[in-house]
Amino acid sequence: MAEMRVFISSTCYDLSLLRSQLRLFVKGLGYEPIMSDYEDVLYDPRIHTHTSCVDEVQNCDMLILIIGSRFGGKATAEALNEIDFDALKNESANVDTLKEKEKISVTQLEVLKAIENSMPVYTFIDKRVWHDHALYEKNKETDIIDKIVFPSIEKQETAKYIFNFINFVRLRTKGNNIFTFEKWQDIEETLKKQWSGYFQRLLQEQRFTNNEHKKIDALSEQFEDLKTAILSSIANGDQRKIARGIVQYRRLTDFLFGLKFLPRELCVMNGTFDELLRRKAIIDVIDAREFGRFQNRPIPPRAFLLKQDGTFYEVRNSVDSINDFKDDWESFKKIEAEQKEIILDALQEMYRPSMLVRNCNEDFKKYITEQIGRRPIEDDE
Structure with missing residues (x-):
């Protein structure tokens, strides 16, 4: 039986402990975590490692995004070519991130690939980053924005690009769920609830679909009875042939x-x-x-x-x-x-x-x- 493949996308060095705990959680559910720092990604020697990471995303079933204090490495031009940016412009009400492609990180590119492929994306943001994002939103159009220090962001010059990407994700036309966390257990509890609820919804939809099929079958039988009654009531032979032809x-x-x-x-x-x-x-x-x-x-x-x-x-x-x-x-x-x-x-x-x-x-x-x-x-x- 095929396992569900879950791509875990985040910067690695600052979130290594959280990633290792999340890996154990995903494996404990019987799913297959795909993580670049655990050699789960096939690194094709003919292409850049960034491109390999982006390509691996489309082999998965869903993606977990974790946004912390670091921006990560900028994506290479080769990896950027893997994304249909024009199509993504319709995915969110805020596309500032897409306007500066050269400022997109590898982690962000992985998420964009998942969105391009209509994959479920579960986004978790460090609560400190989320609070600083609110501060950024209130002041980004003012003269003092360049003087503000955001304590949650490791390199201040990357703050704008982290916050703009948060805007892209939270203002998506669908799948714009955002969760904050303080410790890795917050992510685990949220995923348990979300996946359990989603599975329940799918079961309900399946029951509804089965009931609808039964109703359609019943209506089809009634239609056949009605068709027979109508055709038998037409006395003229030519008219009956025409009526039969319309049905047939x-x-x-x-x-x-x-x-x-x-x-x-x-x-x-x-x-x-x-x-x-x-x-x-x-x-x-x-x-x-x-x-x-x-x-x-x-x-x-x-x-x-x-x-x-x-x-x-x-x-x-x-x-x-x-x-x-x-x-x-x-x-x-x-x-x-x-x-x-x-x-x-x-x-x-x-x-x-x-x-x-x-x-x-x-x-x-x-x-x-x-x-x-x-x-x-x-x-x-």
């Missing part, structure tokens, strides 16, 4: 309309379903299940329609459902032209754009690497 081909047309086919195109096309897809430059249908499981979690049923230029459509249906569309299309082609036109016009009026089919103008291989998993997707054992 609703899912097929939702799929085709999502690919931007127009009713007039579908009325006159007599090729195979595969030929239909090729008209939209689709060269392959890929089952998400080919990628196995990620971090011991199953990938939800869906398919990818790979296009000739390397971009793709994402479909919120399994490949099995798309294969069913092939049979529906063969059946649809046999309908008389006049009835076909009426069915398509009616279904187009009923169609509402949704996330059933999503056109993704990005490289498919890059999407698989960055979105489906932060580390390589492994096969089931």
Whole structure:
């Protein structure tokens, strides 16, 4: 069974005792702590150690940030290139840190990588630093700011950059939780409560989802009964065929309309379903299940329609459902032209754009690497 990997990000020398205690705590829960000072990071000899630390973050499941008195070492240009700074500008209401990239520390860069990858970040700030941050906020626009000494900060010239980064984290659009601490036990108690509460929330959401699925199944059965009653009440044979067609081909047309086919195109096309897809430059249908499981979690049923230029459509249906569309299309082609036109016009009026089919103008291989998993997707054992 895969262990949850927890990246612990902080300066090392001033917080070494706290880090060692936190490591024991994380391991005691059965999780795997990832810490640069314990040789948990793979240091690739072809790149700088700063870059190795940043790269390791995206192989983890969450990050614990500890902010103390030290700024730490400035990140190298190579490591800075690992971050999409433009994307991060939308992550916080205060982006002063991002405006001075050359003043970003390695620790801060690790956190930015975690945020870029949508990882949970738990931020702990030394209570003395937090108090000095409040003093900084009250005076940062005044003439005396350069004369103020912040007792909690080891090197006064770094205070501004530590406090600005705190602002970036606390003013994030989401995940902006901040906790203060005086001793390492404060961090331990907070994490116990937070992780326990988060796990409970996930269990509640799972129960809610299961109940919703049951309701949907019940409504589906009721719809089938209603459909049968309506169709049996239509006396005219042609009208009944049209009504049946609207019901039968609703899912097929939702799929085709999502690919931007127009009713007039579908009325006159007599090729195979595969030929239909090729008209939209689709060269392959890929089952998400080919990628196995990620971090011991199953990938939800869906398919990818790979296009000739390397971009793709994402479909919120399994490949099995798309294969069913092939049979529906063969059946649809046999309908008389006049009835076909009426069915398509009616279904187009009923169609509402949704996330059933999503056109993704990005490289498919890059999407698989960055979105489906932060580390390589492994096969089931």
